[in-house]
Each structure stands twice: as C-alpha cells, then as structure tokens.
Amino acid sequence: MAISPQLTVRLEDVRAARERIAPWIHRTPVLTSRTADERMGCRTFFKCETFQRTGAFKARGAFARLTQLTPEERARGVVAFSSGNHGQATACAARELGIRATVVMPKDAPALKLAATRGYGARVVFYDRAAGEDREAIARRISEEEGLVVVPSFDDDGVIAGQGTLALELLEEVPDLDVIVTPCAGGGLLSGVTIAARSIRPEIRTYGVEPEAGNDMQLSMERGEVVTIPPPRTIADSLQTMAAAQRTLDILRALSAGILTVSDLELRRAMAFAAERMKIVVEPGGAAGFAALLHGKVPDTAGRKVGVVLSGGNVDLALFGELVAGL
Amino acid sequence: MAISPQLTVRLEDVRAARERIAPWIHRTPVLTSRTADERMGCRTFFKCETFQRTGAFKARGAFARLTQLTPEERARGVVAFSSGNHGQATACAARELGIRATVVMPKDAPALKLAATRGYGARVVFYDRAAGEDREAIARRISEEEGLVVVPSFDDDGVIAGQGTLALELLEEVPDLDVIVTPCAGGGLLSGVTIAARSIRPEIRTYGVEPEAGNDMQLSMERGEVVTIPPPRTIADSLQTMAAAQRTLDILRALSAGILTVSDLELRRAMAFAAERMKIVVEPGGAAGFAALLHGKVPDTAGRKVGVVLSGGNVDLALFGELVAGL
Numbered sequence: 163m164a165i166s167p168q169l170t171v172r173l174e175d176v177r178a179a180r181e182r183i184a185p186w187i188h189r190t191p192v193l194t195s196r197t198a199d200e201r202m203g204c205r206t207f208f209k210c211e212t213f214q215r216t217g218a219f220k221a222r223g224a225f226a227r228l229t230q231l232t233p234e235e236r237a238r239g240v241v242a243f244s245s246g247n248h249g250q251a252t253a254c255a256a257r258e259l260g261i262r263a264t265v266v267m268p269k270d271a272p273a274l275k276l277a278a279t280r281g282y283g284a285r286v287v288f289y290d291r292a293a294g295e296d297r298e299a300i301a302r303r304i305s306e307e308e309g310l311v312v313v314p315s316f317d318d319d320g321v322i323a324g325q326g327t328l329a330l331e332l333l334e335e336v337p338d339l340d341v342i343v344t345p346c347a348g349g350g351l352l353s354g355v356t357i358a359a360r361s362i363r364p365e366i367r368t369y370g371v372e373p374e375a376g377n378d379m380q381l382s383m384e385r386g387e388v389v390t391i392p393p394p395r396t397i398a399d400s401l402q403t404m405a406a407a408q409r410t411l412d413i414l415r416a417l418s419a420g421i422l423t424v425s426d427l428e429l430r431r432a433m434a435f436a437a438e439r440m441k442i443v444v445e446p447g448g449a450a451g452f453a454a455l456l457h458g459k460v461p462d463t464a465g466r467k468v469g470v471v472l473s474g475g476n477v478d479l480a481l482f483g484e485l486v487a488g489l
Numbered sequence: 490m491a492i493s494p495q496l497t498v499r500l501e502d503v504r505a506a507r508e509r510i511a512p513w514i515h516r517t518p519v520l521t522s523r524t525a526d527e528r529m530g531c532r533t534f535f536k537c538e539t540f541q542r543t544g545a546f547k548a549r550g551a552f553a554r555l556t557q558l559t560p561e562e563r564a565r566g567v568v569a570f571s572s573g574n575h576g577q578a579t580a581c582a583a584r585e586l587g588i589r590a591t592v593v594m595p596k597d598a599p600a601l602k603l604a605a606t607r608g609y610g611a612r613v614v615f616y617d618r619a620a621g622e623d624r625e626a627i628a629r630r631i632s633e634e635e636g637l638v639v640v641p642s643f644d645d646d647g648v649i650a651g652q653g654t655l656a657l658e659l660l661e662e663v664p665d666l667d668v669i670v671t672p673c674a675g676g677g678l679l680s681g682v683t684i685a686a687r688s689i690r691p692e693i694r695t696y697g698v699e700p701e702a703g704n705d706m707q708l709s710m711e712r713g714e715v716v717t718i719p720p721p722r723t724i725a726d727s728l729q730t731m732a733a734a735q736r737t738l739d740i741l742r743a744l745s746a747g748i749l750t751v752s753d754l755e756l757r758r759a760m761a762f763a764a765e766r767m768k769i770v771v772e773p774g775g776a777a778g779f780a781a782l783l784h785g786k787v788p789d790t791a792g793r794k795v796g797v798v799l800s801g802g803n804v805d806l807a808l809f810g811e812l813v814a815g816l
Contacts, residue, residue: 480815
C-alpha cells in the first residue's frame with residue numbers, strides 16, 4: 163500500500179528531524195530476549211526508549227519541534243501541556259537550546275516527573291485533571307498572554323516527525339520486521355512510527371495500545387471522528403488522554419494502524435516481566451505495547467519479527483515496587 | 490606498564506574466547522547518562538551485563554569454558570558451584586551445547602536464581618553457606634563420583650578469559666577510557682577485564698569493589714596471600730565469597746588492580762539511582778562498582794572517562810522493591 167499523498171508528515175520530514183535531533187538524543191538500544199521469544203512465540207525486538215534522555219521517547223518530539231523554531235520564536239519561549247513525560251522533554255530540550263519553558267501539568271502528576279521538569283529549569287503551572295480542566299486551553303491562554311510558542315505533545319507535525327525517528331533506528335537494526343507495537347495516548351508516537359515504518363517497509367503492520375479505561379483512540383478510529391471520553395482511571399498516567407487530535411486520527415486511519423487495549427493488570431504483568439526477566443524499569447504506560455503482545459492480543463505474530471516500543475520508564479520507585487509485586 | 494609475562498591468561502585468550510562465545514551471548518549495550526555524569530563529575534559509560542543472557546556477565550565465562558571441552562568431556566557432563574549467577578550461566582550454556590549440568594547452590598540462594606537454574610534443566614544440589622560447608626569440596630566429590638568436569642566460577646583460565654570479553658566490547662566503544670570499575674567476588678571478572686583492558690590500553694586503571702562485610706580480596710591483596718573470611722553478611726548475595734583463588738590474586742597483584750569496598754546502604758543507593766534515573770534493574774552485588782563511584786570512593790575520576798560494569802540484575806522483585814524504597 164502506498165503512503166497516502168495527503169499526509170502532512172512524510173518520511174523526509176522524519177529523516178530531517180533525525181538530523182536535527184541527533185546531537186541531543188540517544189540512539190537507544192534494541193534488546194532481544196530469548197525468554198520473551200519463547201513466552202510469546204515470536205521474535206521480539208525491544209526498542210528501549212526507557213533509556214532515552216528524560217526517560218521517554220518524548221525527547222525526540224520535543225527536540226524535533228524546538229529545533230524548528232525561528233530565532234524570534236526561541237527568544238519568546240515555549241509552553242507545553244503534559245501529564246509528565248512531554249513536559250520533562252520540553253523542559254530538557256528548552257534548557258539545552260537556551261529557551262525559556264513553561265509546562266502545564268496535572269496537579270496529580272507523578273512526583274518524579276514534576277521534580278524532573280522543574281530540575282530542567284522550567285516553570286510549572288498546574289491544572290486539575292480530575293475536574294476536567296482543559297490543559298490545552300490553559301496553555302493557549304498562557305501562550306497568548308505571554309507570547310509563548312505552544313509545543314503540543316502530539317497534535318503537531320514536527321513532534322510527530324520527531325517521534326517517528328525511533329522507527330528509523332529500529333528498522334536499521336531489524337530491516338525485516340513484520341509488526342511494530344507501541345503504546346498509544348494521543349497517537350503522536352504511533353503516527354510518527356507508522357509513517358516512517360510504512361514508508362520504508364510498506365507491508366509492516368503497526369499497532370497502538372491504550373488502557374481499556376482510556377480507549378478514546380479506539381473509539382475515534384471506529385467512529386471516524388475524534389471521540390472525547392471522561393478522564394480515564396488507569397495506572398498508566400502517561401496514557402490518560404481524553405481525546406486524540408484530528409491530525410493523528412487522520413494519519414492512523416489513512417495508514418490503517420490498529421488500536422488494541424489492555425487492562426491495568428496486564429500492564430502490571432508486562433512491567434513485572436520487563437523488570438524480572440529483562441532488567442528494565444518500564445512505567446505503566448510505557449509497557450502498553452508489550453502488555454498487548456504478552457497477552458496474545460496482537461494479531462498474527464506467531465513466528466514473526468515484532469518490534470516492541472518500551473516507550474518510557476519514569477515511575478516513582480515506591481509505586482513501581484507495589485505494581486510489580488505480588489502478581 | 491607491560492603485561493607481566495607469567496600471566497596464564499593473555500589478550501589472545503580473551504580474543505579467542507570472544508570468537509567461541511559470539512554465537513551464544515549478547516553484545517550488551519554501553520549506556521550513558523548525563524544525570525550520572527553531573528552527579529559524579531566524570532564521564533560514565535555503563536556496560537550493562539544486566540542485559541546479558543541469564544541476566545549476568547557469568548554467561549561469558551560459562552560459554553567460554555564449556556566451548557573448550559573435548560567431545561569426551563562434553564559427554565561426561567559438568568558440575569558447577571555457585572551462589573546463583575554462575576550456576577544459571579553454566580546451566581544455560583550446558584543446555585545450549587547439549588551437555589548435562591549439575592549445580593551446587595547455597596540452600597538460601599535467591600528463589601529467582603534457583604528457579605532459573607532449574608529452568609535450564611540443570612540438577613541442583615544444595616549446601617549450607619551459613620554453616621560454612623565447602624561448596625567446592627562438594628562439587629569435587631560429585632565430580633569424582635560421577636566423572637563430571639568441574640566448572641569453577643572464577644578459579645579457571647577459560648572462565649577468566651570469557652569474563653574479559655566484556656572489556657574488549659567496552660573499549661571498542663570507548664577506546665580512551667581512563668578507568669574501569671567492576672564488582673569483585675572471587676576476582677574472575679576483575680582479572681579478565683584487567684588483563685584485556687591493560688593489554689589494549691596499558692595506562693587504564695581497574696578497580697574491583699567488594700561489600701565491606703566481605704572484603705576477602707582486599708585483605709588478600711594487602712597480605713599477599715589468599716585470606717579466608719567467615720561467610721559475609723551482606724545484601725550482595727553474589728559477592729559472598731569467603732576466599733579468592735591464588736590464580737586471581739596473582740593476576741590482580743601482577744597488574745596492580747585496586748580493591749575498594751562499599752556498605753550495603755551504598756549498594757542500595759546505587760541500585761535506586763540505576764532504577765530511578767537509568768531505568769535498569771541491578772542486583773545488589775551487580776551495583777558494587779557503581780556504588781563505589783557514586784560515593785566518591787574511586788580515586789582520581791574527576792573529568793575522566795570511567796567504565797562502570799553493571800554486572801547482573803537477578804534479584805527477586807519483592808526484595809528489589811524493599812531495597813530501593815525509602816532511602
């Protein structure tokens with residue numbers, strides 16, 4: 163299948179993003195595990211964005227977007243809204259590039275993510291996720307009042323191109339992958355990965371995985387329009403999106419990406435497997451793709467080569483211990 | 490300084506071991522962390538043997554030794570004695586190579602290590618570490634009774650050459666390292682690494698790190714003879730050696746490797762840093778080298794390039810949660 167001509171992000175954009183962000187980010191390792199292969203009946207290749215700068219793939223998108231800013235925009239500064247990882251990533255990229263950053267975060271964001279965002283020198287403004295406050299509206303108001311450039315976490319072509327860079331690396335190491343599975347919140351990662359991977363290898367299938375309680379992308383794909391859900395209750399704090407964007411929905415529909423869901427218990431089991439057998443600390447949301455594969459939810463993987471994106475590892479250690487114990 | 494001519498293991502032995510084990514083991518990633526660099530004031534390069542097959546560097550030595558066996562020896566089978574990681578590694582290598590394996594393990598070995606050893610199909614024979622039973626004597630008795638080849642965990646040139654292979658990989662990625670820090674129990678890893686690294690880069694310094702409670706190698710180096718200590722009480726189950734071997738002591742003295750010690754609390758802090766900031770599950774003993782660096786115990790590292798061997802990650806998750814929480 164050819165890549166749809168109306169896509170606003172194309173392989174050359176992903177490649178250009180990769181050039182721009184190369185000085186700043188890690189090329190993360192692709193790890194294999196015979197134990198995982200035996201358990202899942204396929205050949206697995208784990209793209210470990212847990213070891214990315216700021217502990218999550220979000221550094222790719224943030225650096226990709228911020229390196230696109232004009233000198234005048236850089237001078238004004240940026241504002242991001244994020245449950246945590248995109249905020250950290252924007253704060254980190256802004257500091258490295260000498261840009262002032264403001265991050266709008268939920269007041270119940272994990273302490274680790276809050277501390278890291280502040281540690282990078284960003285100003286933090288809180289909102290109440292449970293009360294349904296609109297973080298994007300808050301960010302846009304701050305943007306207007308202070309002249310800051312908004313850096314969306316997924317509804318942005320530059321960010322999507324940045325996230326797609328991990329697929330370039332993964333396919334360089336494993337050119338004949340059959341499937342890639344990633345976590346999915348707003349769909350920026352899945353969009354970038356799908357564009358890059360399908361452009362290089364048209365027969366590859368991609369799947370994004372949401373928490374069962376937060377399946378707004380699955381509903382949106384089914385209905386063909388952006389569906390908004392109440393704030394989802396899930397341990398996957400990084401996947402608590404209430405609505406995708408028209409931009410990511412259009413990309414995922416055009417390229418027929420699949421959307422799957424997993425329960426919190428399945429997330430915990432995947433986290434425990436990653437920790438015990440692979441020695442990797444993965445945060446709940448970061449384990450969503452792996453959880454779907456581990457529980458046999460990804461179609462037609464038997465004997466296939468499957469890329470699994472472990473997208474982040476930012477989880478408080480005490481919570482981590484609770485989540486992986488006693489399963 | 491030239492490598493002492495009387496060494497029984499030489500760079501060419503390490504290179505030969507690498508050729509033999511290449512089909513079986515992982516080339517583990519070398520990860521960097523700006524957070525770690527800022528905290529420690531040097532440039533750190535983490536050689537992550539946590540991601541090695543069987544979850545620890547011991548796979549290198551076990552495959553190196555077992556691939557040296559004659560067809561007749563292979564047919565007889567092997568026996569190893571180990572607190573856990575060497576037992577798993579020998580069991581894994583034996584299974585892959587179609588050899589019967591018996592492993593003598595302490596009866597209080599971590600459940601995870603015991604299960605993994607049995608999972609590889611090895612027969613397990615227990616001994617009582619606290620009562621001072623001599624595991625090596627038990628293994629040698631079984632060897633004599635059943636005609637099995639003993640595979641020592643460190644007192645063996647083939648095993649030492651195998652462990653040294655990780656230094657070849659590390660120096661290929663970072664040729665201008667100034668220092669390498671590893672955990673130290675019987676000294677097999679430190680011996681292999683020191684031989685390989687000093688042969689390639691004579692000015693490099695190497696340090697092995699023991700638990701304070703189990704500093705038999707430090708005492709042995711000071712006194713110039715193998716010192717035996719009571720069973721050490723430490724959380725580092727993989728570093729509870731009571732005596733080094735003349736073989737490793739001779740190598741480490743000839744090459745002037747340094748021996749340092751860390752407390753259990755320092756091990757826990759290093760484990761927590763690795764988990765929280767680097768997303769890596771490291772077992773207590775596997776964090777010893779890192780713990781020494783993190784606590785400023787490694788001489789003359791300011792501004793230097795320091796290789797840190799995270800040697801293993803086999804720790805029960807419940808224990809892991811306890812050790813890294815509440816520091």
